Amino acid sequence: MSSSSAQSIPPGKIILTYDDYCAIPNDCNRYEVLEGELNVTPAPSIKHQILSGNLFTTLSRYINERALGRLLYAPVDLILERTSVLQPDLLFVSSARQNIITERAVEGAPDLVIEILSPSTSRIDHTTKAQIYAKHGVRHYWLFDPDQRNVEAYELVGDHYQLAVKAENDDAFNPSLFPGLSISLGDLWS
Numbered sequence: 001m002s003s004s005s006a007q008s009i010p011p012g013k014i015i016l017t018y019d020d021y022c023a024i025p026n027d028c029n030r031y032e033v034l035e036g037e038l039n040v041t042p043a044p045s046i047k048h049q050i051l052s053g054n055l056f057t058t059l060s061r062y063i064n065e066r067a068l069g070r071l072l073y074a075p076v077d078l079i080l081e082r083t084s085v086l087q088p089d090l091l092f093v094s095s096a097r098q099n100i101i102t103e104r105a106v107e108g109a110p111d112l113v114i115e116i117l118s119p120s121t122s123r124i125d126h127t128t129k130a131q132i133y134a135k136h137g138v139r140h141y142w143l144f145d146p147d148q149r150n151v152e153a154y155e156l157v158g159d160h161y162q163l164a165v166k167a168e169n170d171d172a173f174n175p176s177l178f179p180g181l182s183i184s185l186g187d188l189w190s
Contacts, residue, residue, distance in 0.1 A: 017082045030075070034128055036083040041120055044089075047146040047189075048116050052089050054188045055114065055144065059090070062181050069094040069111070070101060077105035078113070080136040086129065090114040092177075109133075112140040112177055117147075134160055140177045149189055 015036035024031050032039045044052070052073065060071045071092050078086045085105075092112035093101055100108035113133055115125040125143060133141050134156055141154040141161055150168035153175050154161035167173040170186035 015083055018079055018085050021077075021085045030087060032087055033083060033085040034124075034132060039124065041118075044116070045118060045146075048089075048118055050190065051116055051144060051146045051188055055116075056090060058183055058188070059092070059178075062178060063092065067095060068092075068178075069096075070098065072101075072106065078110065079105045079107045080109065080132060084132050084136070086132070088113045088129075089116045109137040109139075111138075112142065113138050114142045114144065117143055117145040119147075130154070130161055140175070142175070144188075146189060149185065151185065 013036070016033045016038055017036075018033070021031065021033050030041045030043070032041075056071065056073050063069060063071050069092060071090060073090050074087050076087065076091070078088055078091060080086065090112075091106060091110040091114065093106060093110045097108075097111065100106055100110070115121070115129065117125055122145075130141060137156065139156045141156075143152045143154070145151070148168070150166065151173055152163055153165040153173070155164045155176065156162075164176060165173065167185055170184065173183040173185055175181060175183075
């Protein structure tokens with residue numbers, strides 16, 4: 001075989017981009033590209049979806065009544081860089097930053113990202129995604145755990161997240177991002 005007709009595989013790790021992500025067929029799985037690596041998760045559980053719907057209803061009412069911005073829910077692409085395309089469960093973009101919402105995706109750091117944990121995503125949501133969101137300047141990051149019935153609200157301090165509020169079971173959750181908002185967690189779980 002001559003060297004001109006030989007094919008080779010380039011050395012190193014394959015880095016995926018937004019274009020590669022767009023070429024993935026729709027097979028009902030949830031795909032994300034986390035710093036160039038493909039991450040696949042199954043469809044969310046019923047508990048997850050109930051929590052997501054209840055949380056969206058509660059937050060959107062508060063946000064819309066005050067014209068604070070736009071709350072979006074999955075599936076929506078969040079493009080933080082060519083090699084980081086995520087699909088958070090919910091995200092909020094303030095009115096002052098609406099220019100990052102484009103026809104194809106949210107392109108830039110939203111003010112808030114909310115992830116709802118499941119056994120298959122908990123580690124990634126606590127580590128990899130948290131690092132990516134912090135690196136790109138997402139100021140608020142909330143993690144809801146429907147199995148443990150708790151929420152952890154983190155705020156960006158420098159280049160990392162610091163726990164600002166933790167609430168559980170039927171506690172009231174009072175996030176600093178939305179002054180005056182008090183969410184009874186018991187209303188979200190079922």
